[in-house]
Every structure is written in structure tokens, then in C-alpha cells.
Amino acid sequence: xxxxxxxxxxxxxxxxxxxxxxxxxxxxxxxxxxxxxxxxxxxxxxxxxxxxxxxxxxxxxxxxxxxxxxxxxxxxxxxxxxxxxxxxxxxxxxxxxxxxxxxxxxxxxxxxxxxxxxxxxxxxxxxxxxxxxxxxxxxxxxxxxxxxxxxxxxxxxxxxxxxxxxxxxxxxxxxxxxxxxxxxxxxxxxxxxxxxxxxxxxxxxxxxxxxxxxxxxxxxxxxxxxxxxxxxxxxxxxxxxxxxxxxxxxxxxxxxxxxxxxxxxxxxxxxxxxxxxxxxxxxxxxxxxxxxxxxxxxxxxxxxxxxxxxxxxxxxxxxxx
Amino acid sequence: xxxxxxxxxxxxxxxxxxxxxxxxxxxxxxxxxxxxxxxxxxxxxxxxxxxxxxxxxxxxxxxxxxxxxxxxxxxxxxxxxxxxxxxxxxxxxxxxxxxxxxxxxxxxxxxxxxxxxxxxxxxxxxxxxxxxxxxxxxxxxxxxxxxxxxxxxxxxxxxxxxxxxxxxxxxxxxxxxxxxxxxxxxxxxxxxxxxxxxxxxxxxxxxxxxxxxxxxxxxxxxxxxxxxxxxxxxxxxxxxxxxxxxxxxxx
Numbered sequence: 353x354x355x356x357x358x359x360x361x362x363x364x365x366x367x368x369x370x371x372x373x374x375x376x377x378x379x380x381x382x383x384x385x386x387x388x389x390x391x392x393x394x395x396x397x398x399x400x401x402x403x404x405x406x407x408x409x410x411x412x413x414x415x416x417x418x419x420x421x422x423x424x425x426x427x428x429x430x431x432x433x434x435x436x437x438x439x440x441x442x443x444x445x446x447x448x449x450x451x452x453x454x455x456x457x458x459x460x461x462x463x464x465x466x467x468x469x470x471x472x473x474x475x476x477x478x479x480x481x482x483x484x485x486x487x488x489x490x491x492x493x494x495x496x497x498x499x500x501x502x503x504x505x506x507x508x509x510x511x512x513x514x515x516x517x518x519x520x521x522x523x524x525x526x527x528x529x530x531x532x533x534x535x536x537x538x539x540x541x542x543x544x545x546x547x548x549x550x551x552x553x554x555x556x557x558x559x560x561x562x563x564x565x566x567x568x569x570x571x572x573x574x575x576x577x578x579x580x581x582x583x584x585x586x587x588x589x590x591x592x593x594x595x596x597x598x599x600x601x602x603x604x605x606x607x608x609x610x611x612x613x614x615x616x617x618x619x620x621x622x623x624x625x626x627x628x629x630x631x632x633x634x635x636x637x638x639x640x641x642x643x644x645x646x647x648x649x650x651x652x653x654x655x656x657x658x659x660x661x662x663x664x665x666x667x668x669x670x671x672x673x
Numbered sequence: 674x675x676x677x678x679x680x681x682x683x684x685x686x687x688x689x690x691x692x693x694x695x696x697x698x699x700x701x702x703x704x705x706x707x708x709x710x711x712x713x714x715x716x717x718x719x720x721x722x723x724x725x726x727x728x729x730x731x732x733x734x735x736x737x738x739x740x741x742x743x744x745x746x747x748x749x750x751x752x753x754x755x756x757x758x759x760x761x762x763x764x765x766x767x768x769x770x771x772x773x774x775x776x777x778x779x780x781x782x783x784x785x786x787x788x789x790x791x792x793x794x795x796x797x798x799x800x801x802x803x804x805x806x807x808x809x810x811x812x813x814x815x816x817x818x819x820x821x822x823x824x825x826x827x828x829x830x831x832x833x834x835x836x837x838x839x840x841x842x843x844x845x846x847x848x849x850x851x852x853x854x855x856x857x858x859x860x861x862x863x864x865x866x867x868x869x870x871x872x873x874x875x876x877x878x879x880x881x882x883x884x885x886x887x888x889x890x891x892x893x894x895x896x897x898x899x900x901x902x903x904x905x906x907x908x909x910x911x912x913x914x915x916x917x918x919x920x921x922x923x924x
Contacts, residue, residue, distance in 0.1 A: 541784045541796075548781050551770045558730065558764075560756030560785045560836060 358671040392523040398620030400577030401605035406615035408570040409550025414475030420597035421448040422579030427592030437504040448579020456571030479597035494593030613659030689738035698724040700894035713881040716891030730762040759839030771818025782835035803835040
């Protein structure tokens, strides 16, 4: 993107990460195999969040609604309308895209702290609506997507998404698609404009850019990727629940991105992974695991304020995208 | 001095006014700028020069009056659309993107002007051309914030140039530059003026006298005088309001 552009190195690194994830399918024990599939799907959510927060510099506290829009868009169409897997998946993504566009139109009239509050309020409305329309959504209980509805029929072949290997590979495919989509985005001209808006919006306007339109595009792309993660989560893990629309799931992607490194393409995966490993390890030997997670987060913020990959990039690896 | 053939003005303002509370920062300014001119706007601090050009480029909306660019009314047009019409503004306070590379700073305006699409090569050529014009090509990979102050000013000008403007507004471009840098700058503005009209706010009087085709003098939000450098030098009102009393400012 800049004078220090090293595309060969960049693509080699991203392909190597995918190769490692592919290999893990064959070596991980059952428990970690399932966990890793979950981490990859949630990393896609974090990547969506990163487009808006890391690159465009807009801090949303309402991204759970986009994740949940994908999740419910997929789950409800399967349960109530008997949609097939691919149709429900596309439907879920479309729900998230439309919601993100509309929320963007409204919320982008504000900026800074007001933007955080407005997005959070919309997400609360969304979460409460899910509980209110319990007859459709299952309310607090959520809905379980029955196993027969989670079979992907492609011509003659049928893939059972409840099978661990199929589930892992599907999660990996989604992750790879999202990874290369964000990589292409941040290396594009539009990505350069988003970074410019983050750095100095006023100046960007005076270079002839409609910053509102660019930010709206960023919200929509970010919401769409988040919705894709939600839709995949519903299909792969068979559960649709209102807790995924709660404020916790708006803050988690922010933490994952901060931890891994905002505005880095691989940071969201790394942040999600590290957070899960720390949580998992801590909860295995103490019930006060949240305390340990908290301490780890404070240490990371103190010593790695740019996140893990952000710090590596600032110190040694200037070519990291 | 002025071309006797009828030529359409590039920029016209009619009764342009901006109030800040009770203060009229710009007060009923009628202003005409012909294509190809280098026009200097001078005046004491607080005379309304920056407010005036900010209304022309759209950063500030006028309280009253009208702005015409190339015959079209742009009074209510958002700033990014004015840039697309060909009005480029370089900031009084250096306003490059400090955390981006010099290359990316210039790539932003270059890619804005490219209408043919996606070619990375075209952006690359455009960036290097703009950087060579201001002599920063060898610093393309540096972070803009790490450039020396004078170089940041030049980068700012390069960003303006890269927009291929029809009207380039320079707000105190030589502030903080050394004498040698100012000489380079004068050469640069003359090159720019071959294809664009230049509107320059400047305090450095020798530079203004040397560079400008015409000078407009602002005082207390109004146009006090307008004319060639010789006419302005001889104008008694200007001497009283500005040159005579503001000698320290001309340094």
C-alpha cells in the first residue's frame, strides 16, 4: 500500500496461517478441535468489527446486533420457513447487511462517544425485541436448529454440518474468505480512504472525499461480515440465542481486536485465540477465572497498547498489513 | 495589465458575509478572480482572509452572499464536491496525515482524480510526479510526521497539486520556511500557475510583491483595496491600514 509494500511476503504469511489452521484439523484432540472451529467463526466476527473500528476508526458498541441478525436471519428462516442451508445462510447475511446499512444511515449522524451510545442503544432495542417476540424467536431460551436441517446438499454430495471435520472445514473456509476479503479491502483505494478518515476526517473531506458515504460503506461491510459469522455460528453449532445479541457480545469483539491488534488483518484471529486460551486455562484451575482474564487484559493493555500484532508491526514488522 | 478581451471569471463572490456571533468576520465581500491569475490576499491578522477562503472551499458556510465557480453557483455545495470541481485548499496549519507514509498522503488525492478506475500503476506514477515537483520523491516511504517542518509544508502543497486543481488556494504556505525554501517555493508556484489559478494568503510582503499578478487587501472583513503590486504599494489607505503600521508583520 505504501512505499514499503511487500505483497509477496504478505500473501505468503496469510497462506501460511491458513495452512497451519488446516493442519490443526488433523492433530487437535476432540475438545480443542471443536473450540478451534468456534474460535475461527468468532474471529470472523472480530474481523468484521476490525474493518470499522481498526481501519475507519469508528468505535461501535452495538455489533452484537449484526452478529445476531445473521444468526437469527439464518435460524428463524430454517425453523419457520424450512429454508435450505445455503439459502438460510445468504438470508442471514442479507439481514445483517440491510440492518447495518440502515443503522449506519442513522448512527453516522453522530461521531465519537455519541456514536458509541447510539449503536449500543440500537443493539439494546434489537436484543429486547428478540425477547419480546418470544413466539417467533424462542425468547430467552432461544431455538435449537434440528440436526436434519443442518445438512448442506450440494448436488449429489451431502455435508453434515454437525460432523466435527465438516464443521471445522466450513469454519476454516469462511475464515479464509473473510481474511482475504479484509486483506483486499485494506490494500484497496477504499481502505486507504478509511484510514485517512480515521486519522483526520476534516482533511479527507478537503481532498474531495465524501466521508459520510465512505463511513456508511464501512459500517455496511463490517456489519455484513459480522452477520456472516453469526449465520455460520447458527448453522455449525445449531443454536440461536438472545444472549448473542446482548451487550457482552458487542464488547467481546472490541476486546479481541484490541488484544490482537486493531487495524491488522490477522489481529482479530490472534486476539480471539489468546482470549479463549487464557479463559480456558484459567477456568480449568479456579472458579475466579474472570479475575485472571482481567489481570491478563490489563497487563496486555499496559505493555502492548497497540495489541500484539500492532506492537510487532510498530517495532519490527513494518510490512504487516 | 488585464486582458482586454472579455473572459469569464473563474471565481466570483457577491456580498459574501460570515458572522461569528456579533462579529462580522467577512462583511459583504465582492470578489472576482480571472483564470490563470496569481492573486495574493493580504491584510492584518483577523482581517477575515482565512474565513473568506474557507467559505470559497466550503469548510465554513456563509451567513449571506453567493459564490460562483466557473459560472455555477456553489454556495451550498459540500466541500468534497467543490474539490471535485477543481478547488483545492492547503491548510494554514500543516495538516498532513502524520501517521501515514509520505506516499500514502499523496496517493489519497491522486486516486481521487483518477476516473479511469483501478490501476495501481496510474496511482504510482501520479504520486511520484507530484512528489518530484516538490522535491520529496526520495522520502516517499517516510512517515509524514517525521518530515522536517518545511518538508511537511511542501508535502501539503504536493497534496494540493495532486488534486490537479483549477483553483489552488494556499493559506500562508511559506510560514516557517527558510529563505532557501521560500525561493524553491516561488519557483513551484510559478510552475503551478501555468495550468491553474492561484489564490494565496501570505504575510511575506517581498514574496507577495514578487509573485502576485494582483493583490486584494482585506481589513476588518472588507476589501480595502485591490490592484497590481505597484498600485497597492502606492495606495495611501493601504499604507495607513497595513503596510505602514504593520511593518513588523511583513517580516
